[in-house]
Amino acid sequence: MKKIGVVGIPGGWSTLRLLDALESRTGYRLCIDMAEVRLDLETGKAFYQGTDLTSLDGLIVKKIAPSYTPDALDRMEILRFLRSGGLPVFSDPDSMFRLIDRLSGTAVLRRGGIPMPPTEITEDVDEAAAVVARFGRAVFKPLYSSKARGMTVIEDGPEAHEEIADYQAAGNRVMYIQKMVSHAGGHLDLGVSFLGGEYLATYARQGSGNSWDTTTRTGGRYVPHTPSTEIIDLAHKAQSLFPGMAFTCVDVVETPSGAAIYEVSAFGGFRGLLDACGIDAAAVYADYVLENIR
Incomplete structure (x- = not known):
């Protein structure tokens, strides 16, 4: 019997579906909330509610946290460490790590020649206002978000500078600005x-x-x-x-x-x-x- 753990959100719809699918095939069920995982760097083992995760046959990462934040990268580091020790992890934590941070993922796509809507990055409000003036209408996207959470549309005009300053003051120091496309x-x-x-x-x-x-x-x-x-x-x-x-x-x-x-x-x-x-x-x-x- 294979023992596959699911890193996910306890009670979450997609996490439950994956747990059900694995249990029906293996008879084993384990949902892992990364907030409760303990990593022992000395032994190379990680524990969740008494289970040594390195004793499992593998992990599937369905969701690393309820919402994306820089903390999710620290959780991913634990999975990268476990994978480097030989534990199969799906998907590869190195690639997931780059995709959690919107800027990191975008940089890989653009360097790979993938067409994207025009996108600019800045920490400066005046520069951001100039970008909006060029774009006419822009979507400001948090570096850590999903399902458009925290995204804001700002149009060129007399209120744009103040709206941009408010957006940055709300916790978005680095501003990821993408042209609104039709x-x-x-x-x-x-x-x-x-x-x-x-x-x-x-x-x-x-x-x-x-x-x-x-x-x-x-x-x-x-x-x-x-x-x-x-x-x-x-x-x-x-x-x-x-x-x-x-x-x-x-x-x-x-x-x-x-x-x-x-x-x-x-x-x-x-x-x-x-x-x-x-x-x-x-x-x-x-x-x-x-x-x-x-």
Whole structure:
């Protein structure tokens, strides 16, 4: 019997689905809250509620924390340490580490030649105001966030400088500023999903029309979508820049001037694949991990 632990959020929907899938296949169930993990650097072991994690056959990281913060990087360091000692971890903590920090992930994508909406970074409010003036309308994105949490749209105008200063004062010292791009063919963002580096399926997030973003948090919904070969190839190239990503989703936007990538997900989402495509991602992910551990 293989013993696979799931790093996730106790009671979280996707964490529970993955736990159920693994238990049905192995008879073993362990949800690991990283807030309660103790790492012993002397022995190289880590413990969670009395369980030595290095005694397991592997770990799947479904969610490192309820929300992204720099603290999540410290948790990821523990997983990097365990993997370097021989414990199989899915996905590779080195790649997940770079994807948790939006700026780090963006830098890898741009250096890899991946098209993205125009993006600029600064700590200076005056420089940020100049960027907004050039863009006309910009999305300010926290370096650590998901599902558009904490994102703000600022338009060029007499209030822009004050809005930018307020945004920075709210805890966003480094400002990640991305030009607002128009969508081609409807208010859709695509989630192009991959398992073990191979294309799995695509779902779309369709905006409600009541918000600038398409997330389900603001009323968007998941709908089926069949992308072009070009989009699949672009998303495949983007995720391949992060080796060892066992399960991930690439956020793609179709603009009048062509497809662009927003980001590659550190963990990937189960809900969109289930609701839009009828794919039980937890089940296929569990099968993939068990096969690769064997």
